[in-house]
Amino acid sequence: MKMKPEKNQVTWAFTIFVLAVALMLTYYVIFDGKTLARSIGGIIDSLSGIIIGIAIAFVLLPLLEGIEEKILYPLFKVIGKETSEYGKKDKKRRAKIRKIAVLLTMIIFILIVYSLFRIIIPQLVDSIKEIATNLPIYVKNVDEYSNLFLSNNPDLQKIIDSQLDAYYENLSEFLTKKLLPMLPNVNTIVKVASKSVFSIVGVIINLVVGIIVAIYVLNSKEKFTTVGKKMAYSFFRESFANELIGGFRFTKTTFENFIGGKIIDSLIIGVICYIGALLLKIDYPVLISVIVGVTNIIPFFGPYIGGIAGALLLVLIDPVEALIFLIFVIVLQQFDGNILGPMILGSSTGLSSFWVIFSITLFGGLWGIIGWLIGVPIFAVFYAFVGWITNILLEKKNLSTNTEDYYDLAYIEDKQYKPLSDKGNVKFNASKEADTFKKIFNVDGIKEAARQKKVAKADKSPEQAKDDKSDKT
Structure with a gap:
């Protein structure tokens, strides 16, 4: 006689297992956090190729879906081969469309990466080398400007000269001792190759594995979601499984809209900055535009970081040019914040400005630059989860889930809402x-x-x- 466990027994067993794992992790975090961190770091290092591939696939997913929905499906419809997205009879045709879409997506991705390494990076390298070579001349120019404008104020001039000397010393040391040795040339490539052969081979292997994993994930993304839904309904009751699947959909949409939208937005801002720098005849337009575009990915603080970094670079060449650049960046960021950004991102996170600043500060302190990039969508998901739990608990108590109902609330007594506007409601320090x-x-x-x-x-x-x-x- 076979013993077949009931659905509730499987659910309880899974819950107990998850709880036991959570308790073990809590114990190790509290009493042996360093060992756990090393173990997690080792696991992440061993799976770095797969992680890179999933990240690439996630970034390319909107491009893949756009190619399918906007180009290939309409094209097949025109040639008389209309395909239903969920029809079983059209499964082979949809698989063919998916393969074509994946191929086009990866070609576009490789062309972008090739353009980055073939066109942009060499210009960045040349600009940095030129700045390092001409640094003494640039500092002399700034010194002459300060002497011209501060000739009547020797005390202030002395302070500025001392700060300028410190700035020059730090920048010169950074360029000559840290940045220039990292720039690619024949000698450095040979030295790095001879000293770090295994590291280079490991990076190449991770990139190759990442591209292969990205292709597989893009080609089979429906399989992963199908298996996930199947497991959710097998382990949990129907209502909870529906909520769990809805939560994963919300998480995917939040990350996809925010990260994908931010990358597109920053790319457009970088291109506009490059065109504007050419028209305004600002030095090093490629380097300045890359700085502005890359830092623009960071929410809220990014535009300020890019503008200040570019201005500090240009002030060495010509302070007037730095001032023109700052004005241009302010105008550009107003366009991005009020027109372009809302058009692309919309309300992708649902967070107020305070929570955006909070999430950037928190996750930036925990994870550095990565935290700046993904902190906002992570906190948006957590914020939505807390709101969902709050509404469930309120519904169980037969209380309103509408936030506006609590604006004028003094307290609730016997499930009666007592407003602050009624001066007779003085309990619980309600009187002002x-x-x-x-x-x-x-x-x-x-x-x-x-x-x-x-x-x-x-x-x-x-x-x-x-x-x-x-x-x-």
């Missing part, structure tokens, strides 16, 4: 105390005395008022 200004100047007391005087005057008879007037006289 007089502010400090009113306490100091006793505004309420003055108003009350004037009111009582007015009432007393109104209550007097004409004869009493006449007698009071004669007494004053």
